[in-house]
Amino acid sequence: MTPGKTHEALQTFAGVQIASVQYQPTERPIEDRFSVTLSSDGARLLLGVYDGHGGAATAEHISKILPPALLACPPGEHTHVFEATDKSMLDAFKADHTPFRLRLQSPDWMYNAQVLRSGCTALILDIDIPGMKVNYANAGDCRSLVFDSRISEDADPLQQTADLNAKSQSEQERLKREHPGEELVVVSGRLFGKLMSTRGFGDGYYKLPRGVNNWQHKKHVDVLSSVDRNSGKVPLNAQYESYFYGYRTPPYLVATPDVGVMRLSRDSVIVCGSDGLFDLVTSEVVAQTVRHGIRDGVENLAAHLLDSVIPLGIGDDVTILVLTFA
Template identity: 30%
Template structure:
């Protein structure tokens, strides 16, 4: 099954490259008169522009958290980039939240998730008594203690004009949790994650329907709702690791084997046409007459690749509601092509859900790191290769296995080149100060032998905007490193 999935991803990449060839010919004449070669410092500057690292502070010389810290990075292909990422410490428990959000039809929905989803999760995780204290403080105008300590790159931002509205929706959520719960209630993590995902998606939909007297805010709320985003979120508290996934981002655990090598343990399922369970779920949720149309050409209604996502109200609202909201919306919204049509064979909405699939894993000392990545990463590297690259980077030990060249015939000169590349790969490990950056270097620059080719990396990073998106997607990565001493010492 894993090899079939990898083959399908490889075919998707090949189709993307094949479709790029025609477009590339348009640039061939101008390319002859300009150089695509970037120097190593220029390559590094591009790769490191969005990197961020956080180390969990130590107390009395000890790190008491099961998470030692994390590295993250992002390499755009779209302009502007449609991916987002977030990381924060939940101050109630000192657990950590980390998430990757892959936007489509624009960046608005992914941006909203990066700002809002962790607050919804935090509120859903709070005991009933603490929620009541929070509501009492807000009601009386007293200072409210923060729920989250954010760990953000300087380029990551909050949309200030939406904060009052976002807070109002969040408060309504916790008020309803208070009404539904009882003193002493403590929600489970899976329940809280599911509740937060579904409630935020519902709020995104309602806010767009209600509108706003502020013209800019009204336009923004509609953009958020009509664009979409998938989400993969990790919650780590002690030995308990929960993954909440909706869409085709992915979480993979790096496990160190007794011989020092690393193996991959996938902790999320892709919600797309390659997942037979997802296809079955969709068909069960709609009449037998739609069996052949609900998934066409490996896409939802022949249009959308992920089968779970936030926003994307074109696949959730009735036709009547879509028309009413669009007619009352600002003219600027109609400039977006994706709002102008109703999906074909659109009979029994909703076709799309943001309900996450929850995975729980009890951390062990051999579980060394977690990689959360948008599908731009997994399209270019197999999960086992991802874990190998990160594992070797973090340990600084390169398994000096014999060089294999698959079915290729190589000359002595080519073999010498492979040996030199291996040497360069070792040095590049120390060149990168961030494991996510190191992983992106491999994802973009890998050649057919599985090593980083500087010439290929240079060309891929210097492609014009029109071509870059044809060769690869936005790539966003978070690599969280676990503390085996803390994990091994906990009961």
């Protein structure tokens, strides 16, 4: 696969325009996914960005099943839907590989293992178009911004979601609070020295039960590692003692999202993107770049924003969605 843009598009419906773009800086397949889902009555528009790691299986899976599950419930149930979706993935895997099981593995056992072995963060923007507000649910370090399209000193303040990963002070404090006395959970800014994510789907290595002397967890890691044979990397079961020496009170990685509301006006612009974008530029630079693009009549604002950061040297997958009101 040739490095570069893997997707670029414009969509217009429900009185809004959505520009989207994706960029892959290496020759491996892109692991990010995104979704754009409109309710049947046209009142709710869901934008989703899913930053995959360890493969694209989890991000692909979540991008398909999470939006319809969320649309089936009011925005106040976002947290419940995230957690129930995560639990269903864990339960499906454990049912296939529970000790002393009395039934055969399900026909989907390989798929169940694949979507639990890799992982993804998830940022959902549930846009109430008539009510002009965004109910967001953020499990991870994708980021969303809402800002005024006008280049003006009296423009409304920029609104944004908070990044949640192993480098976030709030996440380090949460892990200490939920796992008291475990001093080696975050090592060198990563979960067990391995993973940046602390919230999201998949990543069963950090969620599955321990069992006496970790025997059950070791068995599960053996299964997850067995579906990772073609990655070219040393499987985690071969490095078990190095990475899971402190595995005591799972889960260490959760799908519980940070939720909140951002207000909109007809002049509002919404940008959401994976951390491959925000690792390079600040939220303020993103807002100014998009404002200048609007002033200059740029057609695809997401591609315009991507083009502005390519010279900085992109090192990670980038997914960008930009929504403007017609």
